Amino acid sequence: MTKNVLFICGSLRKHSLNRQVGEYVRSLLPPAVCAQWLEFADLPFMNQDEEFPTPSAVQRVRTEVAATDAIWIFSPEYNHGIPGVLKNCLDWLSRPLEPGSHDTAMKGKLTLFCCAGGGAKARYCAADLAETLSFLQTDLIEATHVQVALNRHDYTTDELALAPEEKTALAAQAKLLCSLLS
Numbered sequence: 001m002t003k004n005v006l007f008i009c010g011s012l013r014k015h016s017l018n019r020q021v022g023e024y025v026r027s028l029l030p031p032a033v034c035a036q037w038l039e040f041a042d043l044p045f046m047n048q049d050e051e052f053p054t055p056s057a058v059q060r061v062r063t064e065v066a067a068t069d070a071i072w073i074f075s076p077e078y079n080h081g082i083p084g085v086l087k088n089c090l091d092w093l094s095r096p097l098e099p100g101s102h103d104t105a106m107k108g109k110l111t112l113f114c115c116a117g118g119g120a121k122a123r124y125c126a127a128d129l130a131e132t133l134s135f136l137q138t139d140l141i142e143a144t145h146v147q148v149a150l151n152r153h154d155y156t157t158d159e160l161a162l163a164p165e166e167k168t169a170l171a172a173q174a175k176l177l178c179s180l181l182s
């Protein structure tokens with residue numbers, strides 16, 4: 001049976017290098033694992049005054065999350081933290097589906113992440129994501145998380161060139177996910 005993985009990119013940029021990491025990972029997945037990107041640029045800013053009735057974009061995002069077997073986040077680091085657009089998305093996903101309920105779209109969901117950034121390989125974002133995904137009670141495969149170092153070539157051409165050891169690490173991450181999904 002086909003398993004579904006929802007990719008979430010922490011960058012909305014058209015030529016995002018993190019999104020390119022995700023596309024590389026997609027090429028590693030077997031045919032029985034279907035990866036789709038979650039598009040979420042239309043989400044409003046989190047505002048508790050607007051939680052109910054649930055805004056339509058929030059409902060769509062939650063429906064896609066509910067339907068997937070796993071979530072794989074690919075994200076840059078902005079100012080030593082999670083980019084605001086991604087944090088906003090996670091904040092919406094952290095909230096109850098109904099007033100007074102304890103159920104969220106994220107609870108118990110298999111999650112993993114990869115962060116690509118400058119010299120420090122987006123380590124602050126990686127640490128923040130580990131904390132947030134744990135707090136949201138997701139089933140985080142933290143041990144495997146991969147940090148990719150973006151270099152001058154990547155930044156100036158907007159074309160990702162992964163190092164051999166990064167390809168190996170991503171392949172190991174993909175293999176572990178597939179083993180958990182089967």
Ligand SMILES: Cc1cc2nc3c(=O)[nH]c(=O)nc-3n(C[C@H](O)[C@H](O)[C@H](O)COP(=O)(O)O)c2cc1C
Nearest residue numbers: 011013016017018019076077078079080117118122
């Ligand atoms: C607002 C902003 C803050 C940034 N802060 C950091 C940072 O703290 N650490 C880092 O490694 N790169 C930082 N960068 C550079 C990003 O790593 C770089 O722009 C990267 O290419 C963004 O990922 P993307 O290609 O997936 O869009 C920042 C970029 C922006 C736009």
